[in-house]
Amino acid sequence: MKRVYIYKAYERFWHWSQAFLVFFLAFTGFEIHGSFEFFGYKNAVMYHNMAAISFLILIAFTIFWHFATGEWKQYIPTFTNIKAQIDYYLVGIFKKAPHPTRKTELSKLNPLQKLVYFGLKVILIPLLSISGLLYMFYRYESNGQIKSINVDGLGGIASVHTLVALFMIAFVIVHLYLITTGTTVFSNLKAMLTGYEELEHDEDESEEKEKTNE
């Protein structure tokens, strides 16, 4: 085992600010949806919109970061070993079988994660953002007059936005649980907080990497 710096500073900043925003958006979103009263409707809408814009800025920077660092390659979905990964979660995990894929700096996501995160980044979050932007700007001010885009009201937009948001919450629930399936119950959480994780050592790869870093 070796202590490896696996989550870079920006990555952690991105992850935790995104986590905060997702929770905050969900909370204010439910208030707007009429599920409860907490901030007051007007404030809930204002906070939700502010958080949404912050989220979009974060996404923009993160997309840049992914391409600038080449990290985007981590998310290319692959179907090799996917059955092994599913088997692990359904069977192996109960027998304390070893993880079927090895986590390294260059490949920190298992095939199932790749697939899910890819779907999240390419389908769920874009759908959520686009429906959210339409929700915000289907009416807008122009030269002292209010203009509308050509839609029959909010029904469709709101339904897509709500549905995707609910899926997002389902994702978060599973995600939170799967954190506990690392080497130990807290090892994944610790890694995302400190950046370092104890990984099974692969001499050739990491030494090479360290050299190039120097």
Add this chain to the structure above:
Amino acid sequence: MKKIFIILLIITVIVISLATMLVKNQSTESKLEILKHRYSKKHISSVDHAKFAILQQQFKTPQDVTKACISCHTERGKEFMHTSHWQWSREEYIKGRGVVKLGKKNILNNFCIGISGSEQSCNRCHAGYGWGDKKFDFTKQENIDCLVCHDNSGEYTKATGGAGMPDSAVNLSKVAQHVGQSQKANCGSCHFFGGGGNNVKHGDLEKAQLDCSRDVDVHMSGEGTDLRCADCHTTDHHVIKGKMYSVSSMNKDRISCSQCHTQTPHKDNIINEHSVKVSCQACHIPTYAKVNSTKMTWDWSKAGKLKNGEEIEEEDSLGNHSYMSIKGQFTWGRNVVPEYTWFNGTADHYIIGDKVDTSKPINMNTLHGDYCDPNAQIIPVKVHRTKQIYDTKYNQLIEPKLYSAHKGDGGYWKDFNWDTAAKLGMEGIGKKYSGHHTFVRTQMYWPLNHMVSPSDKSVSCIECHSSDGRLKNLKGFYIPGRDENSAVEFIGIGAIVSSILGVIIHALLRIFHNAKRNRKSNNLKEE
């Protein structure tokens, strides 16, 4: 590199939030200040009518006053005779009917129903002298009542049952010498008292607005801008802007809040954007009849009860008539929360002779519009609900003669006989009464435009954005917080619930297997 990146990110967020704050701080307060300044300048008349020789005489009749007016204002009489305040009628185009002449002259309402046979009483509010029956001459200029609108002495009143003639106690010379622009009290002398008493009809127009707090009416309050009616109801050649859809039908010559306040008066753009579908009034008139009560229901079928041959009058706890032998039973409301409806500025009316379905309430006026209509907005309305007289054989509403000066003349208010009243009233408009009547339910919509509250008292978001809110009865479109798509809820909540269940089951299995493994290894050790 990474640090620079994070710093850049933080700077961007700060710059964007500062920029949005600055944009929003462009003060709407200053816009309001400009308006207040403009309207607080009081009009100073260029002439003093008391100094005109022609007005320094003892006038015998009010018509003599009008002649004196016209001797200087030579063209105003002709001009005035084209207006609806004189004609009580105007040409209106109504979809499905074409062009019709409609107005107080021939339209029905669900208060005192119509003027036929009761002109002596109803036409007190005609801006003329002597329209007591069908023979009134609408071409005689001297019958125009200039004073009711232009008296600034505060002493002019019209006589009860006098067909528009002034009260005999009025000093015509004094009033004639104190004329000027119309004040609130001039308009109010009729428009506050429609339906036979203060605030009976409109609910948002009543005598309290002559002297009220800003909470009651920000525009008319003396604590506020102290606007006269004519400040908003601007006038061109005696044609006064503003429509009441109890008698109007077309989307023209209307007044809007935006003529002063622009279409985007709020700091918060989300609120401005509501104006596409929501009228200003819907949020800014949270309740109406804020001081004195307004009539909400009227049951004519209960009229006519007498005690030892004498009329009965009963009052509710607030001192409003709850029963009158001549009119029937009433309920009143104070601080009433409006009902809401779509409205595109056009309306239809019950026109006498219309055959209608009496299984549901008959609309005395129908406000057109729905969500898909680009011209329609949600407006607040008072709905006045009545049971009124109906001809069961001819299937039409009846316009009965209510008023008569003496017993035996057939007016219901003296003789308490519906058959005679119905016959005489219908004859007055050239129609027949079959001799069979009943009482049917009707309703009438009164759009609310006055009694605007201060902005901090306006309707809050949650009052409509909730399933049990003010707009719960306005169906067919999506309001966040009120509506949900049941398929979305089912699938989405289903996904969440199954994730939770899945996670719990998976976790329990892990714990169970872990425990089993631990036991095994313990057993092995012991062995």
